[in-house]
Structure formats: C-alpha cells, structure tokens
Amino acid sequence: MDTVRTVDALRTRISKWRGTGATVGLVPTMGGLHDGHLSLIRAAKGQTDLTVATLFVNPAQFALDEDLNAYPRDEARDLELFVAEGTDLLFAPDVEEMYPVGHTTEVHVQGLSQILEGEFRPRFFLGVATVVSKLLLQVLPDAAFFGEKDYQQLLVIRRLACDLNIPVEIVGAPTKREANGLAMSSRNQYLNERERRAAPTLYATINQVAESVRDGADADKRCRWAVSRLTEAGFRQVDYVACRDAETLEPVEDSSRPARVLAAAWLGKARLIDNVAV
Amino acid sequence: MDTVRTVDALRTRISKWRGTGATVGLVPTMGGLHDGHLSLIRAAKGQTDLTVATLFVNPAQFALDEDLNAYPRDEARDLELFVAEGTDLLFAPDVEEMYPVGHTTEVHVQGLSQILEGEFRPRFFLGVATVVSKLLLQVLPDAAFFGEKDYQQLLVIRRLACDLNIPVEIVGAPTKREANGLAMSSRNQYLNERERRAAPTLYATINQVAESVRDGADADKRCRWAVSRLTEAGFRQVDYVACRDAETLEPVEDSSRPARVLAAAWLGKARLIDNVAV
Numbered sequence: 001m002d003t004v005r006t007v008d009a010l011r012t013r014i015s016k017w018r019g020t021g022a023t024v025g026l027v028p029t030m031g032g033l034h035d036g037h038l039s040l041i042r043a044a045k046g047q048t049d050l051t052v053a054t055l056f057v058n059p060a061q062f063a064l065d066e067d068l069n070a071y072p073r074d075e076a077r078d079l080e081l082f083v084a085e086g087t088d089l090l091f092a093p094d095v096e097e098m099y100p101v102g103h104t105t106e107v108h109v110q111g112l113s114q115i116l117e118g119e120f121r122p123r124f125f126l127g128v129a130t131v132v133s134k135l136l137l138q139v140l141p142d143a144a145f146f147g148e149k150d151y152q153q154l155l156v157i158r159r160l161a162c163d164l165n166i167p168v169e170i171v172g173a174p175t176k177r178e179a180n181g182l183a184m185s186s187r188n189q190y191l192n193e194r195e196r197r198a199a200p201t202l203y204a205t206i207n208q209v210a211e212s213v214r215d216g217a218d219a220d221k222r223c224r225w226a227v228s229r230l231t232e233a234g235f236r237q238v239d240y241v242a243c244r245d246a247e248t249l250e251p252v253e254d255s256s257r258p259a260r261v262l263a264a265a266w267l268g269k270a271r272l273i274d275n276v277a278v
Numbered sequence: 279m280d281t282v283r284t285v286d287a288l289r290t291r292i293s294k295w296r297g298t299g300a301t302v303g304l305v306p307t308m309g310g311l312h313d314g315h316l317s318l319i320r321a322a323k324g325q326t327d328l329t330v331a332t333l334f335v336n337p338a339q340f341a342l343d344e345d346l347n348a349y350p351r352d353e354a355r356d357l358e359l360f361v362a363e364g365t366d367l368l369f370a371p372d373v374e375e376m377y378p379v380g381h382t383t384e385v386h387v388q389g390l391s392q393i394l395e396g397e398f399r400p401r402f403f404l405g406v407a408t409v410v411s412k413l414l415l416q417v418l419p420d421a422a423f424f425g426e427k428d429y430q431q432l433l434v435i436r437r438l439a440c441d442l443n444i445p446v447e448i449v450g451a452p453t454k455r456e457a458n459g460l461a462m463s464s465r466n467q468y469l470n471e472r473e474r475r476a477a478p479t480l481y482a483t484i485n486q487v488a489e490s491v492r493d494g495a496d497a498d499k500r501c502r503w504a505v506s507r508l509t510e511a512g513f514r515q516v517d518y519v520a521c522r523d524a525e526t527l528e529p530v531e532d533s534s535r536p537a538r539v540l541a542a543a544w545l546g547k548a549r550l551i552d553n554v555a556v
Contacts, residue, residue, distance in 0.1 A: 104388040104390065110382040137415075138443045159383060163383035163412075167289070
C-alpha cells in the first residue's frame with residue numbers, strides 16, 4: 001500500500017489506475033480504526049477494483065468545545081490495519097493540504113443538517129459535507145462507502161452527492177457491533193470500565209423502541225420511556241431518542257414508510273450515537 | 279449541434295467523446311446571447327476539442343424582487359447563435375432537472391460572496407456558486423470559460439473550484455464592449471434610447487478612476503468623484519464604485535499588488551456592472 005500526502009500525488013496514482021480501466025472505491029476515515037472501518041474496506045474491495053482509503057481528522061467538523069485534540073490518533077497502527085485489509089492506496093493529508101490559506105468554501109445541506117445531530121452539533125454537518133465533497137472530488141471514485149452507524153451523516157452525504165451531481169454511488173454498510181451490541185466507534189476508547197458495562201444499554205433500548213413501534217406502540221411515548229431508561233442506566237445526558245422517517249428524518253407521518261430509531265447520549269466523556277431500522 | 283435536456287443525456291454524449299480522448303470545454307450561459315458569450319465559445323474552441331454550452335436561467339441567483347421573469351429569453355435565437363459559432367453540444371435543462379424536489383444543498387463561498395455585489399444581492403453568489411458547481415460536476419470539463427465582466431463572479435468560481443478540488447481550469451475572458459465602451463450584457467436590453475446614451479459613462483468613469491489611481495491619486499477620493507459623476511450622467515442609484523485588491527477584492531493595502539476598479543449602478547430598470555484593471 002502506498003501512502004500519499006498531497007492531492008497531486010493522489011491524482012497521479014488514480015489516473016494511472018484509471019488508464020488501465022480499473023474502477024475505484026473510496027473509504028474516508030478519521031483513523032482510530034475498528035472493525036466498522038475495516039468492513040467498509042472489505043465492501044469496497046468486493047465492489048470495485050482498487051480501494052483508496054483516506055485518513056484525515058477533519059477539524060472543520062469539531063466545535064471548539066469538542067474532542068478534536070483528544071480524538072484517537074495512531075497512524076502507525078491504522079496503517080497496519082489498512083495494509084492487512086488489502087487497501088491499495090492511502091491518502092493522509094495534513095490540515096494545510098486540505099484547507100490551504102484562503103479556503104472559504106463550504107457545502108451546506110439545508111434541512112437534514114439542522115435536525116437531530118445538527119441541533120446538538122450546529123456546524124458538524126457543515127464540516128462533514130465540505131470535507132466529504134472535497135474527498136469525493138479529489139478521488140472521483142465510482143463508489144464511496146460509509147457506515148450506517150452515522151445514519152444521518154450517510155443521508156447528508158447521499159443528499160449532497162445527488163444535489164451537486166457528483167458522479168459517485170454512495171454505499172451504506174451495516175453498523176458493526178461488539179458481541180454485547182455496542183456499536184463500534186473510535187470514541188468508545190473514551191469509556192472507562194463501568195461505562196463500558198452501561199454502554200450496550202443504548203442499542204438494547206433503541207431496539208426495544210423499534211420493536212414496540214413495529215408492533216403499533218406510540219413512538220413518542222416509547223422514546224420518552226427510552227430516555228428515562230438510559231438515564232437510569234447511567235447515561236449522564238440524553239440528547240435525543242427519536243423515531244423518524246428513514247429517508248427524510250422528518251417526524252413519521254405515514255406509518256407505511258420505513259422508519260428509523262436514532263439516539264445520542266453521553267456516557268462520561270463519550271457521546272455515543274446509534275440507530276436501528278423499525 | 280445536439281441539444282440535450284437531462285444530465286443523463288449530457289453525460290452519455292460526453293463520455294462518448296471522452297472515449298475518443300477528446301478534451302472538453304464548458305461555457306455556461308443564461309441565454310440572451312451577445313458577443314461576450316460568443317467570445318467565450320471561441321475561447322473554448324481554441325483551447326479544447328469539444329465545446330459544451332449550457333443555457334439555464336438559474337432562479338436560485340435571483341432575489342424575489344429581481345428580474346427573473348423579465349430576463350431575456352429567446353431560445354430559438356440563442357440556438358442559432360450557438361450553432362453559428364460551432365458549439366458542439368448544448369445542455370438546456372429545465373428547473374426541475376437542475377433542482378428536483380428535495381434538492382437542499384448549497385455551496386457558500388464565504389468572504390468573497392459577502393462584499394460588493396454580495397452586499398446588494400445577498401443570495402446572488404450562493405445561487406451562482408451552487409449552479410456553477412453543479413454544471414462543472416455534470417460536465418466535468420477540462421476547462422470552463424467565464425467573462426471578466428462579472429469579475430467578482432469569476433473570482434467566486436475560481437475559489438469554489440479550487441476549494442472543492444473540482445478538477446477544472448477556470449478561464450477568464452476579457453469583457454466585450456460596444457464601440458462606445460459599454461460592456462455587453464443581456465440586461466442592456468432593458469435600456470431605453472436615452473439610457474443607452476448615458477450608459478457608456480460607467481466605463482468611461484471607472485477608466486478615469488483607474489488611470490488616476492495608477493498615477494498615484496487617492497482611490498477613495500476618486501471613487502467618491504465617480505459616484506457624483508455617474509449621478510450627474512443620469513444613473514438613478516450608484517450601488518458602489520470601489521478600488522480593490524484584484525485577487526481578494528479586499529480594500530487595497532499594498533499598492534504594489536494588482537488592483538481593480540469595480541462599479542454597479544442603476545440606469546432606469548437596468549442594474550449595470552463593470553470593472554477595469556488599475
């Protein structure tokens with residue numbers, strides 16, 4: 001696996017591949033790799049000829065009071081995992097390569113970016129939409145792979161790729177979980193032992209909400225129940241538990257359409273998010 | 279010349295050309311063609327193998343109180359002119375093709391979009407940046423051609439193409455003028471005979487400002503003089519006359535850097551803009 005640090009070097013490699021007729025898959029990551037990321041590499045390898053991964057902790061998607069500095073960084077370990085999975089090319093730019101002096105353009109996905117995660121992290125999707133647009137246009141892959149764990153992010157990225165006419169297929173891959181159900185996340189590293197025991201309650205709870213909604217229960221009532229259950233389990237703050245239209249994330253109006261239960265809650269220093277289909 | 283109305287049809291044609299190794303030039307227009315547009319077609323034909331023009335009056339760049347409905351539309355005439363100039367392919371989508379239901383993504387170029395034109399037309403560059411991003415990504419040309427008459431727009435487009443890593447060269451072409459100096463513009467059609475006689479004063483005045491600044495005069499003082507001269511000549515409102523850094527459009531601080539004099543003023547129903555190098 002080659003590692004390149006500049007857009008120019010990246011494009012030179014890719015255009016050489018393109019010359020041979022190869023298709024290209026893109027797996028953007030912020031490092032802190034776990035099996036969720038590696039499943040995306042496997043998905044890319046299954047669908048396209050050559051897999052480009054990126055490793056960039058994007059400052060633009062962190063608010064000033066968030067965990068940019070604490071975010072897990074171990075490039076040597078990440079590189080080994082990328083290599084072991086058969087990644088063909090790694091793009092690992094520094095901040096100046098991605099945001100040179102004078103960079104002022106932002107990609108806004110109105111609506112979808114302002115609800116749920118967007119209410120609690122007002123500039124988060126602005127940062128995500130901008131950096132993902134850039135990565136997609138730097139690589140111009142045939143397909144790009146994102147985890148369903150960040151479900152709202154996946155919808156934001158689908159939206160911007162469609163709206164901006166970026167010629168790429170956005171592929172969502174199922175959430176990878178620990179044996180106890182906890183969704184894999186780089187931020188799980190922030191949990192202490194006691195918190196690790198409480199963490200799986202998030203998945204168990206939203207699963208119960210989804211099941212009972214599927215059986216006809218009142219969604220709002222069940223989401224309120226979920227908040228109190230999480231609080232009892234030791235979550236210090238529940239940002240939201242919501243049952244929404246699976247495509248628009250608007251409140252469910254037509255019960256025949258697919259729905260999704262989504263939640264975000266704090267356990268110690270870690271803000272955990274998860275979601276399941278109804 | 280083929281005319282296509284959908285992004286799919288556009289991409290099918292272009293990928294056929296690409297298969298032969300041809301390079302592609304893009305000339306976006308809103309119709310109402312004049313020699314300024316045609317000079318862009320000629321520039322594209324001189325630099326790339328195949329020239330794609332677009333014809334789309336973009337509602338997103340008009341404010342509610344602006345001239346969207348009055349904007350000159352004569353597709354039959356425009357088509358003849360495109361053909362006569364040797365355009366290879368015309369993309370003329372309708373509004374639903376460009377902004378299907380659910381379209382919510384916007385491209386913001388912070389800073390540059392908020393000054394000068396941006397002060398008087400607050401959502402103008404948002405509309406321009408979004409539609410030009412879309413056109414660039416629909417066509418993925420090697421080069422795209424824009425007139426220097428819309429100088430700030432040219433800078434906004436250069437900025438977004440660079441920031442979003444769109445792999446395209448943005449080419450600026452000199453402003454085309456009538457014999458009397460008036461910059462060609464589709465909106466000149468709004469002028470009555472009396473206004474047509476007054477209109478060239480705009481170019482004459484900013485030229486005088488540029489000349490005297492070049493000779494060491496105080497730029498602010500000369501811009502104030504220009505406002506009063508335009509008012510005397512019959513312009514009913516002068517939005518601005520400004521001497522700015524030619525790259526950033528910030529106030530000039532370093533007189534050794536290239537500068538530009540830019541102006542916008544109303545003559546009857548027409549808002550005229552123009553600019554010259556110092």
